[in-house]
Amino acid sequence: MAYATIGGVRVWGTPDDGAVSQARTCAETGRVMRTLLMADHHKGYSQPIGGVVVYDGQISPSGVGYDIGCGNKAVRTGLMAVDVKRDIAGIMNAISRRVSFGVGRVNEERVDHELFDDPDWAVYRAVGKQEHDKLLALARDQLGTVGSGNHFVDLFEEPATGRLWVANHFGSRGFGHKTASGFLNLAAGRGFLGHAPGEKMDQPPVLLEMDSELGVMYYRAMRLAGRYAYAGRDYVMKQVLAILGAEPEMEVHNHHNYAWKEQHGGKETVVVRKGATPSAPGQLGFIGGSMGDISVIVRGKDTAENRDACYSTVHGAGRIMSRTQAAGKMNWRTRSRSGGQITPEQMKHAVAAYGVELRGAGTDESPFVYRKLQDVLDAHSETIDVLHVLKPIGVCMAGADEFDPYKD
Structure with missing residues (x-):
């Protein structure tokens, strides 16, 4: 087996002490059947990123996190990357103009979607008319926008075939x-839209009983947010394919911040994955590296180790440097940074050397702040097969120094 067991937590890859400590707290809180750390793990809020917690009849809003349904959609096109690279600068300019990036952005195009008639909006009506109307308006405004942080739209070349792939990464946005904030408020006895003091990094997870009224409401709301994330990624993908004049030949689409009802150990469980990709036998997934590294399409294996992992694998390379370490401390009054370990010149040189046409992004998303993806994939070689290796040729993200309130 490629994992170690530390304090009852199964750990793949090199253990991060802070994340292991958080995982042990999760393992000791509630009716936990199994706690796991994928090889890309690092500290998060309450539940570590790269963490998987399997519950008996409970669900954790803090475990799923604030970016409910964050994940990736990847598409193989019929285009050859060599043809696209001839005008890569113009294409990336078009993507950065057409797709809305950044915190709090709204889509200039009104998007009508059947999602807005979904019966699960009744959850918010049950909470209150003001809450329902505010969240529905926010969801309508932001559908099809990408956000900031590590969220992206990328173009890739598959070296083995020369084919062009497109991928995006984001979740359910402000909605x-x-x-998440609303249900954490309700669990603490506050109003849904009340001021929340915020989670402490190492606090125990907030748990709801799946058969309680609040648990049922959260589960329905989480699923609605997950469908919203899928709809947003579908919309952005259509925008980019239209720019390219391309049709999809193969699609891979999955969440990595979510809770699923799954059978493990002969009984129904709730599997909370924060920064972890489902990897059931035959299941496809996209795993992204940094902007100066490969990304991959993987397929889950039918192995004892994958069963031990509760059919879970990595969602990315995993950070080894915090945003503040990389970019420095931000003074939002002067909009200037100080003390960062990575300079814009270092980042520009690294990205250019890798052959990437970059739009947006700050040094806190540079290749220096992430592990090498191959290292974490190697740690999970008994759980997944790599089907397609992809090399980025164009990366588009929100601009540097955007305030990012999202905690995952």
Whole structure:
């Protein structure tokens, strides 16, 4: 087996002491059947990123996190990357103009979607008319926008075939964030839209009983936010394919911040994955590296180790440097940073050397702040097969120094 067991937690890759400590707290809180750390793990809020907690009849809003349904959609096109690279600068300019990046952004195009008639909006009506109307308006405004942080739209070349792939990464935007905050408020006896003091990094997870009224409401709201995330990624993908004049030949689409009802050990469980990709036998997934590294399409294996992992694998390379370490401390009054370990010149040189046409992004998303993806994939070689290796040729993200309130 490629994992170690530390304090009852199964750990893949090199253990991060802070994340292991958080995982042990999760393992000791509630009716926990199994606690796991994927090889890309690092500290998060309450439940570590790269962490998987399997519950008996409970669900954790703090475990799922604020960016409910964050995940990736990847598409193989019929285009050859060499043809696209001839005008890569113009194409990336078009993507950065067409797709809305950044915190709090709204889509200039009104998007009508059947999601807005979903019966699960009744959850918010049950909370209150003001809450329902505010969140529905926010969801309508932001559908099809990408956000900031490590969220992206990328173009890739598959070296083995020369084919062009497109991928995006984001979740349920402000709607998901307010849903998470609202249910954490309700669990603490506060009003849904009340001021929340915020989670402490190492606090125990907030747990809801799945058969309680609040648990049922949260589960329905989480699923609605997950469908919203899928709809947003579908919309952005259509925008980019239209720019390219391309049709999808193969699609891979999955969440990595979510809770699923799954059978493990002969009984129904609730599997909370924060920064972890489902990897059931035959299941496809996209795993992204940094902007100066490969990304991959993987397929879950039918192995004892994958069963031990509760059919879970990594969601990315995993950070080894915090945003503040990389970019420095931000003074939002002067909008200037100080003390960062990575300079814009270092980042520009590294990205250019890798052959990437970059739009947006700050040094806190530079290749220096992430592990090498191959290292974490190697740690999970008994749980997943790598089907397609992808090399980025164009990366588009929100601009540097955007305030990012999302905690995952």
